[in-house]
Amino acid sequence: MKRFIKLTTVFLVILALFFIVPVLISESVLRKNAVFELKENTKHLIVGHSHPECAFNDSLIEDLQNVSNSGEPYFYASFKLKEILKDNPGVETVFIEFANNNITSKMDDWAYDDMFLEAQYTIYSPFMSQKDRSFLASNNTSGFINVLFLSSSSNINRAIKRQFNYSLGGFRYLDRDKTDSLVQLPLPTVEELKQFRQNLKFSTRSIQDLKKIIASCQQKGKKVYLIRSPLHDRYEDYDFESTYQKIRKENFSDIEYLDFSKFRLQDSEFADLEHLNYKGAKIFSTWFNGLLQKGLLDKKDKQKFIEAEYQSRLKVHSDTSR
Numbered sequence: 001m002k003r004f005i006k007l008t009t010v011f012l013v014i015l016a017l018f019f020i021v022p023v024l025i026s027e028s029v030l031r032k033n034a035v036f037e038l039k040e041n042t043k044h045l046i047v048g049h050s051h052p053e054c055a056f057n058d059s060l061i062e063d064l065q066n067v068s069n070s071g072e073p074y075f076y077a078s079f080k081l082k083e084i085l086k087d088n089p090g091v092e093t094v095f096i097e098f099a100n101n102n103i104t105s106k107m108d109d110w111a112y113d114d115m116f117l118e119a120q121y122t123i124y125s126p127f128m129s130q131k132d133r134s135f136l137a138s139n140n141t142s143g144f145i146n147v148l149f150l151s152s153s154s155n156i157n158r159a160i161k162r163q164f165n166y167s168l169g170g171f172r173y174l175d176r177d178k179t180d181s182l183v184q185l186p187l188p189t190v191e192e193l194k195q196f197r198q199n200l201k202f203s204t205r206s207i208q209d210l211k212k213i214i215a216s217c218q219q220k221g222k223k224v225y226l227i228r229s230p231l232h233d234r235y236e237d238y239d240f241e242s243t244y245q246k247i248r249k250e251n252f253s254d255i256e257y258l259d260f261s262k263f264r265l266q267d268s269e270f271a272d273l274e275h276l277n278y279k280g281a282k283i284f285s286t287w288f289n290g291l292l293q294k295g296l297l298d299k300k301d302k303q304k305f306i307e308a309e310y311q312s313r314l315k316v317h318s319d320t321s322r
């Protein structure tokens with residue numbers, strides 16, 4: 001019996017080493033050789049989830065690259081941004097999306113739900129610490145175990161094939177317009193709003209990860225701005241706007257905040273109530289590029305300058321429509 005137990009133990013150890021060693025070696029190879037290369041002469045980055053991904057057409061904005069990615073919470077963005085800044089010292093400015101939904105508890109789900117684990121962990125596992133892995137495993141043990149095999153296979157294959165270039169995300173060309181039908185929906189009642197706000201929960205983890213990102217950027221001497229992309233007036237998360245602003249001021253009062261959420265567009269220039277389609281993105285991106293060319297980042301009161309330029313745009317449109 002003792003001999004059987006001993007042989008079984010030795011077999012399990014060998015089996016574990018057979019699995020673990022290739023994984024550790026492949027992750028080490030990827031960490032050392034990974035390439036997160038930006039376009040030439042990139043000085044500014046846009047980082048975030050689908051809102052900026054659909055709003056900032058970086059082909060229309062000088063010296064800027066959009067590295068946003070749909071469904072990417074701050075937890076995963078932190079790994080990507082760290083590697084990007086390491087490989088691209090010429091970056092001067094990082095614009096980070098800070099929308100209402102960035103602070104809700106669903107961002108936690110985006111970090112460790114099965115679908116997001118498969119999409120994100122497989123990419124960023126070589127750059128994670130044991131503490132990061134423990135966070136995921138403790139919140140979704142079965143999902144984490146399942147994705148380990150997929151991630152390990154992917155990393156080993158990538159290392160063997162020497163596929164060291166990583167996709168960064170980028171502008172998403174949305175060719176749809178659902179807004180007309182969405183604005184026809186009835187507004188929530190007072191009771192429905194009350195129930196919504198009572199049930200709403202916020203993510204302390206998301207706030208911690210954003211602070212981590214900001215600190216990492218500042219340590220490398222990069223200027224950081226929180227931004228909010230254009231949103232439709234009927235955007236449902238405006239329903240907790242006061243709480244959103246309170247959380248922002250309590251946690252990020254020392255970080256300049258550039259709010260573009262009220263940038264006016266036609267319904268046909270929105271894909272839905274929280275994303276621009278390609279038509280809206282073209283208009284907004286061209287205008288944003290103009291702000292940069294006019295010295296937005298050198299202004300003392302940047303939001304005041306933004307508002308003034310916005311009013312000037314509205315006046316021009318009003319005059320030309322007469």
